Amino acid sequence: GAVVSQHPSRVICKSGTSVKIECRSLDFQATTMFWYRQFPKKSLMLMATSNEGSKATYEQGVEKDKFLINHASLTLSTLTVTSAHPEDSSFYICSARDTSTGRDYEQYFGPGTRLTVT
Amino acid sequence: GQNSDQPTEMTATEGAIVQINCTYQTSGFNGLFWYQQHAGEAPTFLSYNVLDGLEEKGRFSSFLSRSKGYSYLLLKELQMKDSASYLCAVANSGAGSYQLTFGKGTKLSVIP
Numbered sequence: 001g002a003v004v005s006q007h008p009s010r011v012i013c014k015s016g017t018s019v020k021i022e023c024r025s026l027d028f029q030a031t032t033m034f035w036y037r038q039f040p041k042k043s044l045m046l047m048a049t050s051n052e053g054s055k056a057t058y059e060q061g062v063e064k065d066k067f068l069i070n071h072a073s074l075t076l077s078t079l080t081v082t083s084a085h086p087e088d089s090s091f092y093i094c095s096a097r098d099t100s101t102g103r104d105y106e107q108y109f110g111p112g113t114r115l116t117v118t
Numbered sequence: 119g120q121n122s123d124q125p126t127e128m129t130a131t132e133g134a135i136v137q138i139n140c141t142y143q144t145s146g147f148n149g150l151f152w153y154q155q156h157a158g159e160a161p162t163f164l165s166y167n168v169l170d171g172l173e174e175k176g177r178f179s180s181f182l183s184r185s186k187g188y189s190y191l192l193l194k195e196l197q198m199k200d201s202a203s204y205l206c207a208v209a210n211s212g213a214g215s216y217q218l219t220f221g222k223g224t225k226l227s228v229i230p
Contacts, residue, residue, distance in 0.1 A: 043220040105216050109160035
């Protein structure tokens with residue numbers, strides 16, 4: 001089955017620094033990937049849609065200059081949290097669609113990255 | 119856009135049947151998903167409904183009524199491992215990319 005990986009699984013950084021999170025589709029090509037954020041006991045909130053070779057589409061209220069998304073290849077999208085603040089501490093999850101299966105409605109989720117900003 | 123609503127918590131007994139409801143309001147509807155999420159883990163896909171009716175898959179079934187903006191997930195023969203959060207998510211194909219808007223999730227606790 002389709003597998004999506006994320007790296008790192010956990011990261012602790014100091015306030016003001018930047019952190020990069022990688023999302024990879026391991027056995028399929030993903031023209032579209034999604035980035036979500038989930039606060040404790042809350043549901044997933046879509047941050048942005050990442051399209052290979054083009055600019056990401058950000059949801060309302062998500063600062064594109066703070067959350068930089070790069071989808072440079074069909075198997076890799078990165079999310080960089082710039083100038084991190086403690087309120088950015090959250091669980092970041094990516095997902096990817098495999099459009100080759102005919103089940104392109106299905107999103108495969110990565111295992112998530114727990115970011116803690118101190 | 120769209121938003122969805124589901125109960126916050128439910129408790130059921132091992133071996134029983136439980137139904138988790140989800141109501142939604144939407145424009146550009148392109149299907150409704152159910153995901154299971156254990157604490158600290160990513161969601162896993164359970165079902166996808168785009169047409170009205172019941173989809174059965176083993177112990178899990180999902181129902182959709184587009185006219186009523188309503189779906190439910192039915193879990194039969196509950197097992198302790200079914201304790202998790204269950205998220206309904208509505209898909210919007212406006213951008214051709216099946217963007218998902220998740221509900222707040224229902225935390226199901228299965229007790230002996």
